[in-house]
Amino acid sequence: MPELHQLTATQLLEGYRAHTFSPSEVATALVEHIGKWEPHINALYAYQPDVFIQAAEASTQRWINGEPRGALDGVPITLKELIATKGMPVPRGTGLGTQAAAEDAPPAARLAEDNALLLAKTTCPDFGMLSSGLSSFHGLTRNPWNLACNTGGSSSGAGAAAAAGFGPLHVGTDIGGSVRLPAAWCGVVGFKPTLGRVPIDPYYVGRCAGPMTRSVEDAALMMITLARTDRRDAMRLPPEDIDWMNLALDIKGLRVGVMMEAGCGLPLDNEIHRHVEQAAKQLEAAGATLVPMAPVLTRAMLDGMDHFWQARQWSELLKLSAKEREQVLPAILAWADGGARLSGVDVVQGFQQTMDMRRATEAVFDTVDAVISPTTPNIAFPAEWPSPINDPRQPFEHIAYTVPWNMGEQPAISLNAGFSKDNMPIGVQLIGPRFADHFVLKLARQLEARLELPIRWPAPPCDKAVIA
Structure with a gap:
């Protein structure tokens, strides 16, 4: 039998029901396990083991x-630090x-209602605006697969x-890939639901909260x-x-x-290409028809969104004192000081590119049921870099x-497709039409089973x- 810290949430609940072990035993084992890992990876904020x-x-x-009270009574969870918890x-x-936050944000409130056990908050980079484990406040969060490597972000700690086994359930947030990117680089499942499926506060264009777990079933x-x-x-x-x-x-x-x-x-790495191609062939073997697709994103779209986000971030920085x-x-x-040099027209045109992304992504599902x-x-x-380049x-x-x-608001999930020659995880992404969250999870579960990792x-x- 796996050690207690290795069990999925569904396995923990089965064990609680059968009185095979208790939440107290799981918590004690988890605290001991975290003590072996946390000095090396720095994933947690506000960790209070007592x-x-x-x-x-x-x-x-x-x-x-x-x-027991609630669907997750006794199951350990973490929340990204951007998700407010009262006090x-x-x-x-x-x-x-x-x-101190005056109240729980919606994801925290829902998990508390179901008596999930909040283990800790998890780290993120400054303003959640880097896909990196680098933070001016939290310090550097490292990838458990290789301490010299980055976790990605901005749900870096999650x-x-x-990946390190700090309990089975974690919640991240995602406005451009911040759940799925670290999920891929850390070898776990990261699910970005349809915008609004998981209520969040503060809400914003494209901003979602979603599960980060070790299995599709737990997501x-x-x-x-x-x-x-x-x-x-x-x-x-x-x-619904x-x-x-x-x-x-x-x-x-x-x-x-x-x-x-x-x-x-960035150009696609050959190893990733091979693993994703093999994953697609697994779906084909199960009866799906594979349809080669052109990309939906253009240089103008990415640069326009960059301008819009620069201006948005610069507006936040202007609220701060020089110190x-x-x-x-x-x-x-x-990066953000470029926002000071953009005109209002530049910013509006940049935002319009996010609408163009929405149009392009929605049109995809006129011809296919899902995308891989x-x-x-x-x-x-x-690990020390703010981004891959x-x-x-x-x-x-x-x-x-x-x-x-x-920007298109479609549900998307990343799961592990295998490992590189250097034993680092490789992520594969599945996307479905807006509102088809359950379908995407179902498809991901079938792929997960067929990959048989x-x-x-x-x-x-x-x-x-330990790396200093």
Whole structure:
């Protein structure tokens, strides 16, 4: 039997019901396991093991009494630090958000209602605006598969925590790939739902919260909780009765678009190309028809969105004093100050490119039922870099496979397709039409089963391996 920290959420709940082990035993084992890993990877913020163990003891008593409350009672979870929890500051990767949050954000509130055990918050880079584990406040979060490599981001701590086995369930946020990119680079499942499926606050164009887990089944389990409605999100979808745990799907007859080229940005690594191609062939073997597809993204779209986001970030930086701005990562400042030189027309035209992305992505599903593509163009990059090309003036060259589906609002999931010759994970992405979240999870589960990857996770390094 796997160790307690290796069990999925569904396995934990089965064990609680059978009284094979208790939430207290799981919590104690998890704290011990984290002690072996956390000094090396720096994935957690506001980690309070004593509070976590006390909550586990209360859950244990509920299970002993036969009175568990909520679908996730006793299951450990983490939340990205950008997701507010009552009474805790939201530093936004910079340490500048020192005021304690007045209430739980919707994902935190839903998980608390179901008595999931909050283990900790997880790290993110400054303002969530880098796909990197680099943060001026949290320090450097490293990839458990190779401490010299980056996690990606901005859900960097969540990706590292999931890969290292810091409990089974983690929540990240995603506005351009921030769930799926670290999921790919850390070898876990990352699901970005349709915009509004999981209520979030603050809400914004393309911004979603979604599960980061070690299995598709656990991502589906989280959706039971996360997808409940919350009026604080004015962009939320109407409540819908979905049997999230029904992951059966007959692939025969599906038309699956194969989008191997991104249209712009970094060139695709040959190993990734091979693994994604093999994943597509697994769907074909199950009865799907593969349809070669041209990319949806153009250089004009990516550059226009870059201009819009520069201006948006510059507007945030202007709220800070000169002394406060000095605390922000130089890579963020070097990129965002371009926003000061953009005209209002430039910014509006940039935003219009996000609408063009929406039009292009929606048109895809006139001819196919789903799309398969790489998640990232590259396999790994140094832990200390703010992005895969280490150029603050070009921070988005690696998000060309992910960002169109944020702007188009379609559900998209990344799962592990295998490993490179250097034993680093390689992600494959599946995308479906807007509102077809359950279908995407079903398709991902079928692909996960057909890939038949052996269960394999990184082991904690010895103390001597700590990188200063």
